Amino acid sequence: MIRGKAWKFGDDISTDLITAGRYYHLRSNMNELVKHIFEDADINFAKEVLKREQVYIVVGGRNFGKGSSREHAARLIKMVSPAVLAKSFARIFYRNCFNLGLPALIVDTDKIEHGDELEIDLAKGRVRNLTKNYELNFSPIPESLQKILQEGGIIEYIKKYRDIKF
Amino acid sequence: MGLTLCERILSDKLNREVKAGEIVVSPVDMTIVQDGTGPLTFDVIKEIMGKEYVFDPKKALLVIDHTGPSPRVELSNFQLALRNFSKNTGALLRDVGEGISHILLAEDYVKPGDVVVGADSHTSTSGGLGAFATGMGSTDIAIAMILGKIWFRVPETLKFNLKGKFQKGVYSKDIILHIIGTIGEEGGNYKAMEYGGEGLKELSMDARFTVTSMAQEAGAKLGIFPSDENTKKHLEENGRGKDWKPLKADDDANYEKVYEINLDELEPLISIPHNPGNVKKVKEVEKENIKVNQVFIGTCTNGRLEDLRIAAKILKGNRVHKDTRTLIYPASRKIYHQALKEGLIDTFIEAGAVVGIPGCGACPGIHQGILGDNEVCVATQNRNFKGRLGNPNSYIYLSSPATAASCAIAGKIVDPREYV
Ligand code: SF4
Numbered sequence: 294m295i296r297g298k299a300w301k302f303g304d305d306i307s308t309d310l311i312t313a314g315r316y317y318h319l320r321s322n323m324n325e326l327v328k329h330i331f332e333d334a335d336i337n338f339a340k341e342v343l344k345r346e347q348v349y350i351v352v353g354g355r356n357f358g359k360g361s362s363r364e365h366a367a368r369l370i371k372m373v374s375p376a377v378l379a380k381s382f383a384r385i386f387y388r389n390c391f392n393l394g395l396p397a398l399i400v401d402t403d404k405i406e407h408g409d410e411l412e413i414d415l416a417k418g419r420v421r422n423l424t425k426n427y428e429l430n431f432s433p434i435p436e437s438l439q440k441i442l443q444e445g446g447i448i449e450y451i452k453k454y455r456d457i458k459f
Numbered sequence: 460m461g462l463t464l465c466e467r468i469l470s471d472k473l474n475r476e477v478k479a480g481e482i483v484v485s486p487v488d489m490t491i492v493q494d495g496t497g498p499l500t501f502d503v504i505k506e507i508m509g510k511e512y513v514f515d516p517k518k519a520l521l522v523i524d525h526t527g528p529s530p531r532v533e534l535s536n537f538q539l540a541l542r543n544f545s546k547n548t549g550a551l552l553r554d555v556g557e558g559i560s561h562i563l564l565a566e567d568y569v570k571p572g573d574v575v576v577g578a579d580s581h582t583s584t585s586g587g588l589g590a591f592a593t594g595m596g597s598t599d600i601a602i603a604m605i606l607g608k609i610w611f612r613v614p615e616t617l618k619f620n621l622k623g624k625f626q627k628g629v630y631s632k633d634i635i636l637h638i639i640g641t642i643g644e645e646g647g648n649y650k651a652m653e654y655g656g657e658g659l660k661e662l663s664m665d666a667r668f669t670v671t672s673m674a675q676e677a678g679a680k681l682g683i684f685p686s687d688e689n690t691k692k693h694l695e696e697n698g699r700g701k702d703w704k705p706l707k708a709d710d711d712a713n714y715e716k717v718y719e720i721n722l723d724e725l726e727p728l729i730s731i732p733h734n735p736g737n738v739k740k741v742k743e744v745e746k747e748n749i750k751v752n753q754v755f756i757g758t759c760t761n762g763r764l765e766d767l768r769i770a771a772k773i774l775k776g777n778r779v780h781k782d783t784r785t786l787i788y789p790a791s792r793k794i795y796h797q798a799l800k801e802g803l804i805d806t807f808i809e810a811g812a813v814v815g816i817p818g819c820g821a822c823p824g825i826h827q828g829i830l831g832d833n834e835v836c837v838a839t840q841n842r843n844f845k846g847r848l849g850n851p852n853s854y855i856y857l858s859s860p861a862t863a864a865s866c867a868i869a870g871k872i873v874d875p876r877e878y879v
Binding site: 305307309310313314315317318319320321322333355356359360361362363364365367381383384385388389392393435436437446447448451452456457459 | 482484495496498499503506507525526531533534536537577578579580582594595596597598599602605606608609610612644645648649675678679680734823824825829842844845846847849850851
């Protein structure tokens with residue numbers, strides 16, 4: 294069970310908004326790079342989340358993670374959020390999340406407000422909004438991605454099987 | 460039911476018929492990383508294999524295109540990581556100034572029917588050659604480089620049938636902007652965008668690469684053209700005539716949706732800040748009298764020879780506006796060299812433009828053209844996301860090279876039909 298407070302972003306959050314090109318030189322230093330996560334989308338996010346006083350869950354709108362293939366975007370979110378929720382995800386970002394063992398869940402996030410307390414049950418495919426007291430079902434995770442997630446990401450999967458078997 | 464181009468390519472690779480929706484594990488013909496995504500790919504390879512490793516060094520290409528020549532020490536070290544990996548594994552390296560990975564792939568490596576994966580979202584560019592080419596994250600590419608294969612979901616396909624002829628001032632960039640404006644930035648999500656119809660012959664290979672490069676801006680997995688006489692000519696011109704084979708979809712292939720695009724009716728288009736999907740007619744935007752501080756011609760979308768020829772034709776005998784710095788980055792050394800021989804570079808310099816190093820130029824927002832506060836840039840690149848040219852307080856408009864060159868002369872956003 295994953296629990297945390299929703300940090301709400303809008304539609305069309307690009308990987309440039311998650312980690313801006315101008316911090317490219319920090320890609321080899323993720324602990325520094327994470328200080329600039331979402332900087333151009335919401336300047337307060339990094340400051341608040343990195344206090345580590347409270348678990349936050351990143352919640353987006355449509356086409357979350359669109360744009361570049363930079364996997365750093367998904368890796369940075371994994372450093373600060375146990376899952377990412379959106380109405381829809383861009384393709385490369387979606388796959389990157391599961392490869393890293395970060396659940397990316399497709400759910401109608403219009404119903405979630407900033408600051409709502411959420412509880413996610415991956416096995417049951419449900420998000421509970423504890424603040425507003427209702428449940429949302431997320432779209433089923435494709436089987437191939439489930440297998441990757443079960444192993445904790447594709448790196449662990451490959452270490453174990455030395456092959457792709459699905 | 461017949462096969463789409465994607466289904467055909469993957470079926471040929473796997474020696475069995477595959478259909479959209481299936482999960483397949485396919486061998487790959489080429490894997491690529493660039494200086495921004497390579498170091499992380501190598502870290503993952505080392506984590507899994509305990510050392511630097513590739514399954515076949517001739518099928519792994521490392522390109523220093525985003526940050527070359529390096530403006531700062533951290534980036535110099537990323538570049539070193541690529542050079543060292545190449546030394547240690549034998550993987551192919553293309554160093555600073557040789558060109559953008561997607562252009563080099565098209566010039567020297569990719570054949571019709573190939574499966575290509577790259578740690579760069581515009582890997583789809585090679586689809587212009589009739590290849591199944593798509594971008595992924597560094598970890599997926601690490602796995603492809605280790606195993607020589609990777610998993611895909613065979614995509615459903617949207618078919619775009621072209622007919623008619625380009626009218627004055629209209630180019631292939633306008634086709635793809637039209638498509639993104641029509642289907643939206645998510646319209647192609649998880650899907651393939653396949654091109655067909657009698658209008659195909661109107662599109663040179665350079666023009667096709669512009670269209671396939673921007674598949675990602677419609678959310679698609681890839682863009683793909685059949686392999687025909689134009690493809691053959693491109694391969695011959697690059698000394699690879701023997702790599703050609705014809706390739707097309709079956710007439711009775713199953714498409715999720717079919718769109719008709721009449722080139723006769725297409726007009727010059729432009730994407731306004733901050734999303735590629737905000738597509739308008741240039742003649743409408745012209746009315747707003749928007750001053751342009753920077754024009755940027757280049758990138759994997761529009762830095763090819765045909766693009767430079769189009770820009771040169773407009774700039775010839777003209778001066779760029781005194782308030783509009785005009786940056787032109789040929790997409791590869793080969794293109795630069797040919798442009799030099801044809802006198803295009805002379806034309807640019809005489810017009811007052813800056814001609815830069817072959818590579819990504821300003822596009823990744825790291826150097827070579829970062830915008831100042833509130834500045835406006837008309838760029839031939841593929842993304843106008845907030846901050847893309849290094850400054851979140853600036854504005855990027857996406858257009859064809861013809862529109863960009865016209866804006867350079869006028870110093871404001873103008874319809875190129877007044878200038879071509
Ligand atoms: S030119 Fe731009 S879009 Fe193309 S590979 Fe380089 S940075 Fe990416």
